[in-house]
Amino acid sequence: MTGASSQMIVFEDVSKFYGEVLGVNRVNISIAPGITSLVGPNGSGKTTLMNLMTGLLRPTRGRISVLGTAPDQPEQLFRKVGYCAQFDSFPKGVTGREFVRFYLMVHGHTKAEANHLTDAALERVDLRDDAERKVAGYSKGMRQRIRLAQSIAHNPSVLILDEPLNGLDPMARAEVIRLFRQLAEEGLHLVISSHILHEVDMMSDCVVLLNNGYVVAEGDVHGVRDEMEEHPMQILIRCDRPATLAARVFEHEDVVEARLHKDRRGLFVKTRDADKFYLTLNRIVLESGINIESVAPADDDLNAVYKYLIGSEADGS
Amino acid sequence: MSSTIEVAPAEQTATAAPWTFWTRQTLAVMRLEVGKNFLNRRASLLYLLAFLPVVLLALLAVFPPPAREWQSFNLLSVVYSVIYNGLILRTVIFFGCAWVFMNLFRGEVVDRSLHYYFLSPVRREVLVVGKYLSGLVATVTLFTATTVLTFLLLYLPRGGAETSVYLLEGQGLVHLLTYVGVTVLACIGYGAFFLLIGLMFRNPIIPALIIYGWEWISFLLPPLLKKVSVIHYLHSLVPVPVPESPFAILAEPTPAWASVPSLIVVTGAVLALAGWRIRRMEIRYGGD
Numbered sequence: 001m002t003g004a005s006s007q008m009i010v011f012e013d014v015s016k017f018y019g020e021v022l023g024v025n026r027v028n029i030s031i032a033p034g035i036t037s038l039v040g041p042n043g044s045g046k047t048t049l050m051n052l053m054t055g056l057l058r059p060t061r062g063r064i065s066v067l068g069t070a071p072d073q074p075e076q077l078f079r080k081v082g083y084c085a086q087f088d089s090f091p092k093g094v095t096g097r098e099f100v101r102f103y104l105m106v107h108g109h110t111k112a113e114a115n116h117l118t119d120a121a122l123e124r125v126d127l128r129d130d131a132e133r134k135v136a137g138y139s140k141g142m143r144q145r146i147r148l149a150q151s152i153a154h155n156p157s158v159l160i161l162d163e164p165l166n167g168l169d170p171m172a173r174a175e176v177i178r179l180f181r182q183l184a185e186e187g188l189h190l191v192i193s194s195h196i197l198h199e200v201d202m203m204s205d206c207v208v209l210l211n212n213g214y215v216v217a218e219g220d221v222h223g224v225r226d227e228m229e230e231h232p233m234q235i236l237i238r239c240d241r242p243a244t245l246a247a248r249v250f251e252h253e254d255v256v257e258a259r260l261h262k263d264r265r266g267l268f269v270k271t272r273d274a275d276k277f278y279l280t281l282n283r284i285v286l287e288s289g290i291n292i293e294s295v296a297p298a299d300d301d302l303n304a305v306y307k308y309l310i311g312s313e314a315d316g317s
Numbered sequence: 318m319s320s321t322i323e324v325a326p327a328e329q330t331a332t333a334a335p336w337t338f339w340t341r342q343t344l345a346v347m348r349l350e351v352g353k354n355f356l357n358r359r360a361s362l363l364y365l366l367a368f369l370p371v372v373l374l375a376l377l378a379v380f381p382p383p384a385r386e387w388q389s390f391n392l393l394s395v396v397y398s399v400i401y402n403g404l405i406l407r408t409v410i411f412f413g414c415a416w417v418f419m420n421l422f423r424g425e426v427v428d429r430s431l432h433y434y435f436l437s438p439v440r441r442e443v444l445v446v447g448k449y450l451s452g453l454v455a456t457v458t459l460f461t462a463t464t465v466l467t468f469l470l471l472y473l474p475r476g477g478a479e480t481s482v483y484l485l486e487g488q489g490l491v492h493l494l495t496y497v498g499v500t501v502l503a504c505i506g507y508g509a510f511f512l513l514i515g516l517m518f519r520n521p522i523i524p525a526l527i528i529y530g531w532e533w534i535s536f537l538l539p540p541l542l543k544k545v546s547v548i549h550y551l552h553s554l555v556p557v558p559v560p561e562s563p564f565a566i567l568a569e570p571t572p573a574w575a576s577v578p579s580l581i582v583v584t585g586a587v588l589a590l591a592g593w594r595i596r597r598m599e600i601r602y603g604g605d
Contacts, residue, residue: 150433
């Protein structure tokens with residue numbers, strides 16, 4: 001194990017089949033510290049990847065290493081890893097506090113240590129006031145937060161979260177995302193799956209796009225977008241004379257489409273070379289005196305990348 | 318939500334000597350599981366089973382049957398042997414152990430909560446041991462209580478002085494302690510088998526019924542095959558032999574010095590197999 005790979009989560013040619021059904025196939029990825037989001041439609045293999053890296057599933061082929069530890073060594077792995085799985089189920093009859101504390105005791109902590117860690121985890125997810133209530137009586141958002149508390153209670157350096165924003169109200173979502181960012185800044189690996197693309201886009205350092213069990217793209221969103229040469233970059237230019245601008249931009253050889261915004265106060269331009277286009281735009285503005293309000297990429301986000309690569313509207317789910 | 322709380326490092330406990338650490342983890346698992354075994358909704362069936370013979374013997378104490386065996390003090394030991402072997406050992410303890418030990422893992426799969434254990438830094442073999450011991454605590458507590466209470470309910474209401482002499486000066490106490498010992502061994506042996514079955518089969522009822530059938534027909538089996546059953550070793554240990562069926566194929570009972578270690582060794586082997594099995598187990602609740 002090299003020094004670098006002992007700081008990464010590494011999948012080497014990993015495949016998982018459920019009988020004859022494909023879970024994931026030939027996955028080769030390396031996940032660095034920070035927030036990495038797994039994105040893809042239902043059945044694309046996100047949960048399978050998470051279950052593989054935590055040893056809940058065994059790969060049919062290939063090798064996985066989480067900071068240098070194989071997932072079939074739970075006694076070492078779960079000192080470093082916390083996993084908030086998607087299963088919305090709990091041992092019967094426990095309170096929130098008992099739920100977190102019981103499993104800390106199973107970790108091998110003394111009662112005093114377990115109590116201390118439990119309090120800290122409950123504080124982090126803002127559940128101290130409801131900790132003595134039975135989990136069965138919790139709302140969906142509270143159940144989500146108590147599972148999050150359980151997964152972070154032992155201070156892992158890798159946190160794996162399967163749809164952690166599900167069931168949370170907007171306020172709680174913002175708080176949880178802030179917590180994730182804080183943990184990432186502390187140097188943790190956070191691996192998150194989510195359907196809510198604008199939130200993933202907002203918080204992720206890196207994305208792994210999955211479809212039908214295959215990794216279709218990996219990297220930071222802008223990097224992934226830049227590499228999609230078959231999809232010209234779309235830029236929205238807000239200005240006072242969009243029609244004039246449209247006529248001028250067509251003189252640029254890399255512009256493949258120019259379309260007026262429906263409010264007729266802007267222009268969508270599709271270009272194969274955005275950097276070159278920005279230089280051309282400067283020249284046009286200087287020559288024609290068009291008054292520009294704003295220039296911004298219109299499809300340089302995860303939603304667009306998802307749509308181009310996976311082929312469906314993404315943010316609906 | 319706060320992200321500024323200082324928390325003590327979690328790794329410090331892992332540095333303890335492995336056996337000390339595993340013992341601590343085993344005890345933590347046991348603490349959690351013993352509570353479940355006694356207080357869970359599933360435990361009601363266990364209580365029902367455990368106290369069924371007690372209720373029966375209490376009724377028979379009030380309304381004794383006219384049969385000769387019930388009227389003669391000297392024959393009560395045979396009556397108890399029949400009740401113990403037929404009802405307590407073969408039915409109550411067998412099904413009680415099946416219920417408790419099969420649910421240790423299968424119940425958690427059904428409840429979709431097993432992954433919490435699998436996501437803890439605990440060797441899965443330690444989990445098997447912790448859960449097995451918790452099952453033993455529950456079954457041994459309840460079924461030794463059943464054994465003691467039924468024994469006393471048979472003797473105490475009959476022949477005051479005769480009973481005192483039998484229990485305190487005669488063979489009574491030895492018999493009672495032997496029955497208790499057999500009960501403990503039955504929980505140990507059946508418990509290990511049912512734990513393994515609960516790990517291996519999605520629907521463990523069918524293999525449990527097959528074992529039940531095998532244990533019941535063991536009296537018809539040739540001597541060599543008899544030894545492939547738990548009941549043979551347990552029968553060898555009971556203080557008063559059960560009258561055999563006229564169709565039974567007779568075999569020498571295995572002496573205690575051989576049957577007790579045999580049961581313990583087989584139990585160890587079955588638990589080792591369970592440990593091997595659980596290391597390969599995947600969490601796929603959807604398929605269960």
